[in-house]
Amino acid sequence: MESIGKYQIIRELGRGATGKVYLAEDPFAKRKVAIKVAFPEALKHAEDGAFYRSMFLNEASLAGKLNHPHIVQIFDAVVEDDFSYIVMEYIEGGTLEKFCADGQLLETREVAEIIFKCVRALAFAQSLGLTHRDLKPGNILHKDGTDIKIADFGAAINKVSDRTIITNVGSPAYMSPELVTGGVQASHLSDIYALGVVMYYLLTGKLPFSGANTMSVIYQIVNTEPEPPSTHKAGMDPALDFIVMKAIAKDPARRFQTWDEFAQALAEIWKREQASEEKRGQSDTERFNILRALPFFREFPENELWEVLRLSKWAKFRPDTVLIKEGDHGDSFFICAGGYVRITRGKKTLNVLTAGDCFGEMSYLAHNDRAHRSATVTTTSDCVVLKIRAEDLRNSSLSCRRLFDERFLNTLVDRLENANEQLSVMS
The missing domain is CATH 3.30.200.20 (Phosphorylase Kinase; domain 1)
Known part of the structure; x- marks a missing residue:
């Protein structure tokens, strides 16, 4: 053929x-x-x-x-x-199965980030009314680093019998107690359980339940409490134990009740680690949650937020660092993700910006990568700043460009109104 x-x-x-x-x-x-x-x-x-x-x-x-x-x-x-x-x-890197064997396990923080991305994807699917029903490492494709893609939604909207689920869709090892006993239909709670099993497997190289045959595994899923992941991996963060065990709780009412709750628990791990490891770079998990909270990105749908993550470069700066110098050429714009910056022209302070504010956007709006900077921007505190090249934004998706255009327009209007108010006060 x-x-x-x-x-x-x-x-x-x-x-x-x-x-x-x-x-x-x-x-x-x-x-x-x-x-x-x-x-x-x-x-x-x-x-x-x-x-x-x-x-x-x-x-x-x-x-x-x-x-x-x-x-x-x-x-x-x-x-x-x-x-x-x-x-x-087409995804070239294979599946997560390759990371489930002893000697091939990922770092725990990498596992947490992969699961976070799975959680966000499954939350999106649920928003369309879909439950995956067949989550397992073999249905999660690996691109590179912690980038993954969930595949095989063929079972997602099927109403199948309990026998069909067990024999034809996936493995019983990832099925929740209420599914193997036929108590209820599959839901996001059974998907949360399955993803918890995937997380357990990636962390330890072992499934929470294993047996000589299917019936043995099913019996354990229904009747036996699994050992915490830390039993198989010394030195594991107790918070990971908590997250996994909550996700695979036998009683659906004791699991995470929403994907957002699951995601927030994973994000808290990164917050604690960030506090104790100041030199470590931020994870995609942290950055995604920071973007969602910034006023600039309040109207951005999830897909466009992930696109912003792909386009942007993030950096931390100490106080009194000059980010933009008046008169220099510039081909990028910036968004403050934390801290404060001061805008000056000559010796005059024009403005003070904080988290969620943008600056340098004229490099994009003017369609001139050699545009001169009209002011100097200096940090006044510890700052986290994301940088996006104007050309990269011009090559992004139409929906992403439109969202940025709208935000930049609103910003310009707000600044003009503030300038008019100051002029009226001076007069």
Whole structure:
């Protein structure tokens, strides 16, 4: 097979009971894609065909809908009697399974950040009415560092029987007690449990429950309390123990009740570590939560916040550090994320800015990367500042540019009004 529709096949990536996955080139978008092709005989199988077809249709129906930086995008889908395929984002780094073996475990702070990104992605999915239902390391793709993408939402909107869930969707090891006993339908609380198991596995290299067969694992999930992760890994932060054990509590009412609650618990770990390790750089977890709290980004949806993180460079500065010098050329703008800066022209103080305020934005608005700075900006306290190149913002998504344009316009209006008030007082 040389092509599928407009896509040029490069090679086969793998195959399973219901189909093959190919690496292909999209000649129009000029990007590599992964194409999942279903075996027609699997979709028509007398016993399981209806289930496989339903799973495939569910995943295909999500094309263009799950637009989040930590969820694998589905670009295209074709479902026909004799040939069905789904075109999705290609991620080269494999899955998180490679980090679940002894000797391959990640640092605990890396695990916390990966789980935080999973939590944000699943919160976004829930906002669309979706529960994943099949969370496990093999369905979380690894890009680089702590960047991940959750895949395989085929089971997300299926109403399947308890037997079908156990035998056809994922592994019982990641299923909550209420699912294996058939007590309730899957919900975000069962997804929270599954992600807690994933976190346990990444931290320790072991599952909280294991046995010689499926029934043994199910019995333990329902009747046995798991050992805390620190039992298997000395020196672990007690807060990680608390987070994991709360996520995998047998009683759904004792788990985190929302994804935001789960995310906040993970963010607190970074806050404590930051206080004790001043020289350590901020994590994406910290930066994401800082952005959400800044007035400048109050109207930014989650996708655009992650895009800002990708575009920006962050740095800490001591008091009396000159960030911008009057008369210099500049091709970037800045947003204060913490502390205070003073704006001066000559020897005159024009303004004092604080967290959430922007400065240097004329380098972007003037569409002139060689624009001269009209004022000097100096820190007056310890400061955290994020820097974005004007050209990088111009190359960002349309939605991101529009949000920045609106914020810059509002800022200019506010500053003009303040200037008018000062003039009226002086007159």
